[in-house]
Amino acid sequence: MPDVKTNNPAADSVGIVVTRTLTVAQPPDVLKLECGRSLGPITVAYETYGQLTPERDNAILILHAWTGDAHAAGRHHPDDPKPGWWDNMVGPGKAFDTNRYFIICTNVLGGCKGSTGPTSPDPATGKPYGLTFPILTIADMVKVQKLVLDALGIERLLSMVGGSMGGMQALEWLLRYPEVPRSAIILASTSRLSPQSIAFNEVGRHAIVSDPNWQNGAYYGTDRQPETGLAIARMIGHITFLSDESMNQKFGRRLQNRNEYGYELTREFEVESYLHAQGSRFVKRFDANTYLYLTKAMDYYDAAQDWGEGSLEKACRRVEAKTLVVSFSSDWLFPSYQSRELVKALRQNNKDVSYLEIESSYGHDAFLLESSTLQRVMESFLDNLYATVVKHDA
Amino acid sequence: MTPDAQHADILIPDYSRIVSRVEAGSRVLDLGCGKGDLLLRLVKERGVKGMGVEIDENAVIECIHKGLSVFQGDLDEGLSDYGDESYDYVILDQTLQVIRRPELVIAEMLRVGKKAIVSFPNFGHWKVRWKLLWSGHMPRTPKLPFYWYNTPNIHLLTISDFVAFCRAQKIYILEEIDLVQAQDRDPKIIRWGANWRADEGLFVLSRTRQGHAQ
Incomplete structure (x- = not known):
């Protein structure tokens, strides 16, 4: 960890950031969705923090939850009243240390924060899609994220992290593109609701x-x-x-x-x-x-159904990445037993998996609010990967 | 399971004796793995596929920092999530005396693992006996440094107790190593009068005579 101590409160912030967009699934290479319909072109809003190494081995993908967006850290303007939604975890010296890692966060497909979704204009009519927008799945979101990584020239991820719906995306990544992430952190999530x-x-x-x-x-x-x-x-x-x-x-x-x-x-x-x-x-x-x-x-979303004919154990055979699963004791929306089911399925396949249940009174929100223990465990997990995977000057 | 850091520091680890008994490349489950020092040695020196179970949050995080696989859980809840013979070795190092249901945990270890390795402080050591006899107070020793009211050790036992337990439970003792701490040296093996002279017992157990699957 960089041992920089300063009185400047902004020293641990990524500073002023911009949300960028890129377009994928350009016709005729439109995206075939799980529901059977096709979609394209697809615009994706994303932000990045930190620098990609020449070896491209330090990229981490952040997968936001339900109503989140691509703006995970920093501020859009100097007088922005609020920083990004995970600013307490992303920045210089934080768990997702931008001095070490290249962090990418995209707004999910179907979101309303810059990525193509029901609010976007349908190219056929020029009017917002509304209910003509095709039904989406977690798998569709992940396929779009893969297209974004391809566009950014990133073949492998050092890690990926997601809480709640973001954790479902992380799990889908592990199953759909097992060769891409070296590791994944799944917070307050489940293989199915x-x-x-x-x-x-x-x-x-x-x-x-x-x-x-x-x-x-x-x-x-x-x-x-x-x-x-x-x-x-x-x-x-x-x-x-x-x-x-x-x-x-x-x-x-x-x-x-x-x-x-x-x-x-x-x-x-x-x-x-x-x-x-x-x-x-x-x-x-x-x-x-x-x-x-x-x-x-x-x-x-049901990972067992989609990848294991109903068996999560069978589905998890596909996983190659090292995983860290974290749940929170008072979370009754995504209760700990769901995380433990996932850990059990991974362990039954002799996968490299660790599990921690953090004591917290914050309920499901804990993955956004509970900082100290969560920060330490994620930092420790990444620290080991950084030491063993990322080529860097000692 | 390390009740606290002080406890871990006082116990002089006998890891080498365990490490040398684990076959290279095997699958190992370390119950109460603490900060993962034993597991890390097994991974590095024996190339095992290792998994730790630990209840203490800080110890779990230290294991994760070492790159180990660790599951935060309570041994007293049993190992029902683990399949029969899913590990070659299940290790319970210096933890037997702190668990609530030793009988259940050992039975589970021998179901989940082909072999179990168990080590514990010997309450039959002559110094312990002497302290109780002479002072009339519950003995405190370097291996058992707590008072009766703050000790995590709720199931103290002697080497003879453990041998009798294995006999009653029809558990084969494949190997028994009785040890006594020696100053500035590795622990010494005790060859006679172990229940008096050893301050620690280390056992390799199995449900079958050869330690193979039934």
Whole structure:
């Protein structure tokens, strides 16, 4: 680790970054999707941090979760109020040390943060795809990421990391392109969603499609946006990201701006205001149709079904990379037993796999919030790879 | 399983005696692997395919830093996730006395592994006996440095106890190595009066006489 100590608070930041785009799957080489339809051209938004070595052996791909984007670290403008979504892990001297590694983060296919998705114009009509956008899978997202790496001239990855939906993508990478990643870090994830998680996704989707402003997905460019439905979906989602314990710590039964019950049907508890605030913030940054498509992609994902005729053990025979699987004790959306199932399947095949369950009260959100232990374990994992794989001056 | 760092530092590792008994290129499961020092030696010196199990978060992270495969788990939950004879050796080094269900864990080791290697501090050593007899207090020694109220060692045993246990459980002892720590030297092998004179027992076990699959 570079041992630089400085009072400059920006010393551990990647600084000002730009989101770039590139276009893949240009006709006639369009991408054949799992659903049977084809898509192309596909634009992908991505950011990179750090320098690729001449040997091209230090690249790490970051796979974002559900509503994330390509902006993992740094700021877009000097006065940007917030840095990228994983700025606490990506930067000089951090777990994903940009002095050592070349980091790539792309917005997933179907996302609404610069990559082709339901909000993008359909080249055939010039209008946003909306519901004419084909149904996506996690495999489709990974195929597009592979095209991006090909375009960037990167044949092998030192590592890849993803939490939640990002972890599903990492697993799909290990199965679909086993020769590309040397290692992978899978955080708070699973080889397939539990029926409980699918149930929550369906409630979210139902909230959106029940909003009259959704207009069968054709709300783009109209003055009616499905904000209520999307906000409710986000509120439900947000509950599943927290835990009983973290809600107790964060809100307790405290009332918002009052000391006594009003005996009226209004929002009174802090937790209610918090969820509403989360909902209204979310509708400003996310698209309702995209929400539908991405939840569907997660629901469909089943690595055992796709690669092992129903057996995860059989599927994991394909894996070549060394893997680190991390779960969080209070995560009930992607519970630890799901991570352990994956670890068991890898171990049964004598694969190089390590597993850690981090004690945390943050629930599923822990993979974004819990920094100290997570930072140490990822740093240790990468440190060993850096020492054994990457050619560098001692 | 290393209850704390102090414990690990006090115990003088007898790794060489274990390393030399593990066949090169075999599959090894090290239960309570601590910071992975033994496992790392087995990987480096014997080219084993190794996996550690450890409960302590910091120790798990140290194993990962060494590049080892490690699973954070509690031995007392058993090894039900592991298939029969999925390892050539299952090792339990200086950990037997801290687990809640030694009987279950040893049975599981012999199911999951073709051979088991078990080492533990001998509570029958004459100094231990003398301390209890003379002072009337629970003995504390370099190998057992804790007080009764803070010791992780909840199943103390003697070498004779272990031999009797194996007999009762129909476990074959393929090899028994009784050791005593010597100053500035490797531990010395005790050839007679082990239950009095050895401060550590190291056993290679199997369900069959030859240590092969049944």
